[in-house]
Amino acid sequence: MIDTHAHLSALDDAEAAVARAAEAGVTRILTVGTDVDDCRRALSLADRNDGVYAILGIHPHEAARVEEGGVREICRLQNHPKAVAVGEIGLDWFRNYAPREDQLRLFEAQLSMAADIGKPVVIHTRAADDDTLAVLADFTGTVVLHCFSSPHMLPTAVGRGWYVSFAGNATFPKAVDLRLAASRVPADRILAETDSPYLAPQPVRGRRNEPAYVVHTLAALAQARGEERAELEAQIERNAAACFGL
Ligand SMILES: [Zn+2]
Numbered sequence: 001m002i003d004t005h006a007h008l009s010a011l012d013d014a015e016a017a018v019a020r021a022a023e024a025g026v027t028r029i030l031t032v033g034t035d036v037d038d039c040r041r042a043l044s045l046a047d048r049n050d051g052v053y054a055i056l057g058i059h060p061h062e063a064a065r066v067e068e069g070g071v072r073e074i075c076r077l078q079n080h081p082k083a084v085a086v087g088e089i090g091l092d093w094f095r096n097y098a099p100r101e102d103q104l105r106l107f108e109a110q111l112s113m114a115a116d117i118g119k120p121v122v123i124h125t126r127a128a129d130d131d132t133l134a135v136l137a138d139f140t141g142t143v144v145l146h147c148f149s150s151p152h153m154l155p156t157a158v159g160r161g162w163y164v165s166f167a168g169n170a171t172f173p174k175a176v177d178l179r180l181a182a183s184r185v186p187a188d189r190i191l192a193e194t195d196s197p198y199l200a201p202q203p204v205r206g207r208r209n210e211p212a213y214v215v216h217t218l219a220a221l222a223q224a225r226g227e228e229r230a231e232l233e234a235q236i237e238r239n240a241a242a243c244f245g246l
């Protein structure tokens with residue numbers, strides 16, 4: 001099993017969490033950097049752990065703090081053999097940690113970098129779906145909607161062949177609409193993630209999340225789709241390999 005989105009550097013025991021994940025059968029983890037320093041930490045974790053790969057980008061929350069040349073530095077770090085995608089990038093009008101114009105500029109700059117280097121993009125969008133879609137209108141590369149929480153975006157995602165990645169919130173009892181969306185994602189486009197240390201799934205909800213817990217999200221997705229767990233697990237492995245070139 002693979003966890004396609006975790007923030008290992010935000011765990012105080014990242015290496016132990018990688019070991020616990022392996023024990024639970026989660027042998028590959030894509031860890032996400034959120035600024036230049038964090039991306040360096042992600043790469044160093046990838047260097048030290050066979051099954052760990054890095055997704056490198058500057059998070060929209062950091063958009064007001066990006067230093068001169070930050071995006072160029074991310075682009076340079078993308079040369080690392082275990083750097084598999086540009087992310088997470090996008091727009092967050094919910095927290096509004098950074099002014100909208102800064103977020104838009106940063107999103108566009110990183111999208112154009114991804115187009116230049118031919119890597120997939122991992123998208124964070126919160127309370128900004130229409131604007132996110134507008135920015136992505138002309139992007140023809142591979143797209144992953146991470147922590148998918150906007151069922152109304154599903155027709156666009158499916159129509160454009162984007163990957164749709166579900167996190168722990170899809171397991172919550174009230175998230176009927178998310179599980180319905182999960183049942184409608186084409187088999188070759190579904191992914192699962194933890195977004196550790198956030199959003200721990202049922203039945204470990206409320207705890208600090210870690211990659212081992214992606215198995216709970218997998219179980220909920222399999223049930224929603226009426227599939228065997230092992231079958232969906234193998235499908236997600238193939239999807240992640242195709243999407244991220246693993
Ligand atoms: Zn996110």
Ligand SMILES: [Zn+2]
Binds near residue numbers: 007088195
């Ligand atoms: Zn994340």
